[in-house]
Amino acid sequence: MTQAPKKPLAPNTSAPAGCAESEETNHRELVRVARASLIGTTMEWYDFFVYASAAGLVFGDHYFSGLGSSAAVPASLATIGVSFLARPIGGIIASHLGDRIGRKAVMVVTLLLMGLSTIGVGLLPTYASIGVTAPVLLVILRLLQGLSAGGEWGGAALMSVEHAPGGRRGYYGSAPQLGTPIGLLLATGVFLAVSASTIDDQFASWGWRIPFLLSVALIAIGFYVRSQVEESPVFVDMKRRQPHHVAPPGDVVARPPP
Template sequence: MSTPHHDTAPAVQMRRAVTGSLIGSSLEWYDYFLYGAASALVFNKIFFPSFDPLTGTLLAFLTFSVGFIVRPIGAAVAGHFGDRIGRKKVMLVTIVAMGTSTVLIGLLPTYATIGVAAPLMLVLIRIVQGLALGGEWGGGALMIAERAPAHRRGFLTSFVQVGASIGNLLSTGMLFVLSSLLTQDAFLSWGWRIPFLFSAVVVLVGLYVRLKMSETPAFHKLEEHGKASSNPVRDVIREQPLDLLRVMGIRAGADIMYYVLITFLLTYIADELGLPRTVGLLAAMIGATMQLFTYPLFAAISDRFGRRRLTIIGAIGAIVWMPFLFPLVDTGSTVVIIFAVLAGLVWHSAMYGVQAAWICELFDAKHRYSGASLGYQLAGIVGGSLAPTIAIGLLSLSDSTVPVTIYVCIALAIVAITAMLTRETRGIDLNPSVDSVPDELNGSPAS
């Protein structure tokens, strides 16, 4: 067993890890959420204008899904190199690729200018975005988790999740301001490009912060003792396949709920209820602001009471709440809509806030980057990638939100059941002494 000195990094390194992962995660998710919001508000009109509004939105969301589908490929590539050559080097590559692709979207000609080539180019750039993000989350989570003290790991690692809220807040905030200040024609003509071009600044800031980050103690031990895996993706699939499935089960339902609350509701509020697009954006902005605090709060609670318990409570609470969501949104009241979204996001926070620590704790150090990234991103395919598309399809087929509610509740039930079947990992040692474990660096209990 390691001593407290070896269990955590010096305070300055811990602060740099939290700051670097938080800022980097915020900037990466800014790019990604920006695309999701633009899919609901802009891309259906400028890249798929020959279709009716609902079909155009469906096609725009399909390009949104492409980014999710390739994320496991990015996770496998990033995990392979992150477990072999280090977490930090991979994270520098992901932020450059993500930011550059987002700037290119802001420079794309529209369908009216070059025809079908425009949406095709959009899909190609979206693929690059998805590959980059596929390797981003796992690296950011490990940079904190592998040097955090065990009794505060949930709280500190939750700042990777907070980055998602900051990115959402920045992206929806910029779209909200621009769509409020500009006319509809001006916004669709050139105003939507400004947030995408802003990623040029994002890349520079992200690079500066990440260059100052140091490698994690766990990887240093692997490297120093020659224990790094030569094929970590293969190893994690062979040695911990059930943990990959557990991560998918815990993750997917929370993703589905989130993207229905944030992405699908933007379209539903604007196109189905006929309300100004700023109503949905305002609800998303306030929700993202709230989650800056609820993610760390629930993660800190999990440091005391466990990751599993908080996840089960969040999933069951969300199931109870979902039948009230759309009736409240259908009132058309901005205040009521905001309340409905916030209430749902509280339950989501209980699930999502603890995930970074729990997922990292489930995997052995020698293939932890691969396992955490693959599990997280594979869940994204069945979760966030298809949720807005499925919700739009269910609404179109039934002309009712009831099937959408049932869909989300089934996904949340899977979260609760999977959490019940997943071991508690709170307080385990992620950096055991290599000398005491000569054949492998094992940072998790036996599966």
């Protein structure tokens, strides 16, 4: 008896479709995280470099005039270095908090801290108005910028790398690196546009404040973008496995590497 030919089995497309949908979702999230890291880091370094530009142009006259003309500009430029003293401390604090409350929360906090410090500089009265309090407040605001910058770069790179799949971490981890030169170009371009749009007296009086006050818009953009990303899957897995684990910076120094 001849058997009827078997009908070919219909291909099971449900699993591949599900896999394709999952891969598409993961890809969108990776792009979202990389974009948030790039934009946030650009905003942070824009604020950081805006201060450096103003320190060389106007801060000597406005905040250190009590030291005399010969010492005002060097004192102004010295405040740029204050932030580099604070950056390692900011990195330590941010890394500790990142293991406690999450990477995403710390990234938002560093963005807000940098932005509010920058706006504070833009609104700060001069030495002629409040005396020695003005340079003191200026240094404090610069310290806050340094703390923020110290936590920002490492946090942004960590988020990008921890979301990335194996073999692509270097690619996605490069996004925060681009924020530094873009922030420098943006800060320089804004100062150039403001100086070209004002006469010397206007720029020295109030024009230099505009790049600092523009940080309001940049904070809003950066905050929105970063609020859209999901928490690092590495952090979520760590909290699931060890919900009460605390990794203070001291453990890194005290414990030998594996």
